[in-house]
Amino acid sequence: MKKLINDPADVVKEALQGIAAAHSDRLRVLTEPNNIVRADSPVQGKVALVSGGGSGHEPMHGGFVGMGMLDAACPGEVFTSPTPDQMLAATQAVDGGAGVLHIVKNYTGDVLNFEMAADLARAEGIEVEAVVIDDDVAVKDSLYTAGRRGVGATVLAEKICGAAAEQRRPLAEVAELCRTVNANSRSMGMALTSCTVPAAGKPTFELGATEMEIGIGIHGEPGRRRMEVASAHDVVGLLATPIVEDLPFSAGDKVLAFVNSMGGTPLIELYVVYNELNHFLADRGIEISRNLIGPFITSLEMQGCSITLLKLDDELTALWDAPVNTPGLRWGA
Amino acid sequence: MKKLINDPADVVKEALQGIAAAHSDRLRVLTEPNNIVRADSPVQGKVALVSGGGSGHEPMHGGFVGMGMLDAACPGEVFTSPTPDQMLAATQAVDGGAGVLHIVKNYTGDVLNFEMAADLARAEGIEVEAVVIDDDVAVKDSLYTAGRRGVGATVLAEKICGAAAEQRRPLAEVAELCRTVNANSRSMGMALTSCTVPAAGKPTFELGATEMEIGIGIHGEPGRRRMEVASAHDVVGLLATPIVEDLPFSAGDKVLAFVNSMGGTPLIELYVVYNELNHFLADRGIEISRNLIGPFITSLEMQGCSITLLKLDDELTALWDAPVNTPGLRWGA
Numbered sequence: 001m002k003k004l005i006n007d008p009a010d011v012v013k014e015a016l017q018g019i020a021a022a023h024s025d026r027l028r029v030l031t032e033p034n035n036i037v038r039a040d041s042p043v044q045g046k047v048a049l050v051s052g053g054g055s056g057h058e059p060m061h062g063g064f065v066g067m068g069m070l071d072a073a074c075p076g077e078v079f080t081s082p083t084p085d086q087m088l089a090a091t092q093a094v095d096g097g098a099g100v101l102h103i104v105k106n107y108t109g110d111v112l113n114f115e116m117a118a119d120l121a122r123a124e125g126i127e128v129e130a131v132v133i134d135d136d137v138a139v140k141d142s143l144y145t146a147g148r149r150g151v152g153a154t155v156l157a158e159k160i161c162g163a164a165a166e167q168r169r170p171l172a173e174v175a176e177l178c179r180t181v182n183a184n185s186r187s188m189g190m191a192l193t194s195c196t197v198p199a200a201g202k203p204t205f206e207l208g209a210t211e212m213e214i215g216i217g218i219h220g221e222p223g224r225r226r227m228e229v230a231s232a233h234d235v236v237g238l239l240a241t242p243i244v245e246d247l248p249f250s251a252g253d254k255v256l257a258f259v260n261s262m263g264g265t266p267l268i269e270l271y272v273v274y275n276e277l278n279h280f281l282a283d284r285g286i287e288i289s290r291n292l293i294g295p296f297i298t299s300l301e302m303q304g305c306s307i308t309l310l311k312l313d314d315e316l317t318a319l320w321d322a323p324v325n326t327p328g329l330r331w332g333a
Numbered sequence: 334m335k336k337l338i339n340d341p342a343d344v345v346k347e348a349l350q351g352i353a354a355a356h357s358d359r360l361r362v363l364t365e366p367n368n369i370v371r372a373d374s375p376v377q378g379k380v381a382l383v384s385g386g387g388s389g390h391e392p393m394h395g396g397f398v399g400m401g402m403l404d405a406a407c408p409g410e411v412f413t414s415p416t417p418d419q420m421l422a423a424t425q426a427v428d429g430g431a432g433v434l435h436i437v438k439n440y441t442g443d444v445l446n447f448e449m450a451a452d453l454a455r456a457e458g459i460e461v462e463a464v465v466i467d468d469d470v471a472v473k474d475s476l477y478t479a480g481r482r483g484v485g486a487t488v489l490a491e492k493i494c495g496a497a498a499e500q501r502r503p504l505a506e507v508a509e510l511c512r513t514v515n516a517n518s519r520s521m522g523m524a525l526t527s528c529t530v531p532a533a534g535k536p537t538f539e540l541g542a543t544e545m546e547i548g549i550g551i552h553g554e555p556g557r558r559r560m561e562v563a564s565a566h567d568v569v570g571l572l573a574t575p576i577v578e579d580l581p582f583s584a585g586d587k588v589l590a591f592v593n594s595m596g597g598t599p600l601i602e603l604y605v606v607y608n609e610l611n612h613f614l615a616d617r618g619i620e621i622s623r624n625l626i627g628p629f630i631t632s633l634e635m636q637g638c639s640i641t642l643l644k645l646d647d648e649l650t651a652l653w654d655a656p657v658n659t660p661g662l663r664w665g666a
Contacts, residue, residue: 018604271351332665
């Protein structure tokens with residue numbers, strides 16, 4: 001296993017120390033239990049956004065803590081759900097009196113633990129709503145999931161709902177917006193190589209020297225099919241066709257197109273993919289009016305990409321464009 | 334060769350089409366010859382910054398075109414210098430009457446071609462200054478370089494000089510600032526794996542299953558030593574010690590610490606490296622007052638990292654903090 005780490009058991013702890021040292025202007029890292037919270041939390045009168053999940057998908061979620069996005073992120077060990085007590089502690093730490101929204105990717109452990117944390121927080125008088133993200137069209141059920149997996153739409157929901165919370169919209173409205181983003185998003189991913197969980201020390205799955213897997217999950221969960229490596233043109237067809245057919249997206253739609261690196265695929269390849277996606281959508285009369293290209297929801301060092309499309313309206317577009325200041329996503333007004 | 338591409342011969346062309354489609358709000362992509370220029374260029378009365386080099390290091394340089402950074406980037410084929418006529422065309426396209434600064438990484442082809450382009454531009458009455466970046470302490474001379482190679486300091490010089498140009502400082506002053514950034518910066522990189530140039534179709538060099546190379550160049554040029562993979566702690570010692578000793582950096586210095594991914598190393602590992610670097614520097618009384626962590630000057634899908642330290646003063650810090658709006662680096666005031 002070739003990785004820039006020390007003891008595999010310390011990867012998450014030490015990465016959190018690095019995040020704390022690097023970004024103390026925007027966030028604080030708590031320990032026992034581990035949580036990443038906004039430096040200025042709790043923000044009084046603002047709905048607080050909490051997300052979380054296994055580590056190994058950086059910058060998600062800790063890199064999305066800051067003004068205009070998350071108030072807290074609960075990092076589990078690599079590809080392992082955080083615990084209910086972590087989620088409860090995060091919820092308590094960032095509640096500013098206007099309630100807390102849990103944004104939960106649809107993996108069974110995450111969903112159960114966030115449900116338990118929400119119950120505990122409500123028992124303490126904190127108003128909590130939860131929205132489960134399930135945008136991955138690849139498979140109906142998966143290794144760790146009943147129903148569709150939650151993937152790229154999570155990043156978009158955290159940005160858009162974060163902007164709405166900054167406008168001091170009430171909890172019910174921010175939660176409804178989160179459901180809208182999820183309902184308007186579809187994703188699918190693929191892998192050229194496996195990744196290696198540090199504690200396991202060997203690849204999560206085996207792919208032949210000329211094979212790829214279409215529909216892969218962000219923890220290496222099986223996808224739709226394993227096949228010979230194809231051109232970027234054909235890969236985009238294999239990912240974007242089921243995405244477009246599922247919603248369905250149709251001529252005249254404006255979309256946010258998100259081309260994500262699984263971690264080990266460099267930007268030059270993502271731009272080749274984006275170029276193909278742009279042509280694919282233009283051929284169908286679908287206009288890309290916003291885009292996001294880079295490693296935002298990763299699977300350690302896995303090579304591959306995922307595509308997420310979000311159908312936009314004026315409100316979602318304005319919230320996407322609103323200022324954000326996190327380590328992972330940052331722009332001004 | 335597993336890559337998300339079509340014909341290897343079309344990678345640069347198609348990536349540029351992707352960049353053009355994605356970022357038309359900030360830049361324009363010219364063809365015959367290929368250049369990436371600011372959407373609003375030429376900016377009248379502003380010193381224009383032009384850089385360039387082989388492709389394969391994305392987001393450098395094309396991803397750094399925009400307000401507060403470069404006016405133009407000249408992309409060569411993968412790991413191949415752009416041509417003098419490209420550089421001349423870029424210089425002509427962005428000259429706003431206040432002169433043009435060429436920021437040149439120290440590789441023989443880049444240096445010779447930028448010199449030729451500068452001569453041609455001057456013959457047309459355009460004022461041109463050139464600064465060669467040579468911050469890599471790994472080796473004295475290299476495969477494509479007389480003297481030290483230019484690496485991470487290039488990103489920092491482009492940001493800082495871009496901010497100075499936005500303030501309408503004169504050419505001589507922006508060029509002097511670029512020399513200061515170079516003089517105050519030192520870098521070194523390492524690789525866990527090779528990369529594969531698309532047109533070559535096989536790895537640039539071979540590394541054993543448990544080997545790493547310390548002092549690697551961004552095109553896979555040989556470094557200082559090949560050795561067994563070590564801990565992140567030891568890797569940081571091997572990179573940061575020669576960096577700190579070379580300038581030298583000493584107790585009381587404030588630095589910008591830049592931890593860069595070679596392309597295939599994910600963010601979770603970079604934060605482990607950053608944590609080690611933070612301790613390494615703190616032990617020596619050196620304070621990190623700014624940081625940059627992520628893939629900014631890459632070597633295709635190579636796994637590994639590089640460290641760059643820039644000694645800061647108040648002026649450099651203020652210019653680093655100034656607003657920037659490029660695809661690769663973006664923040665508000």
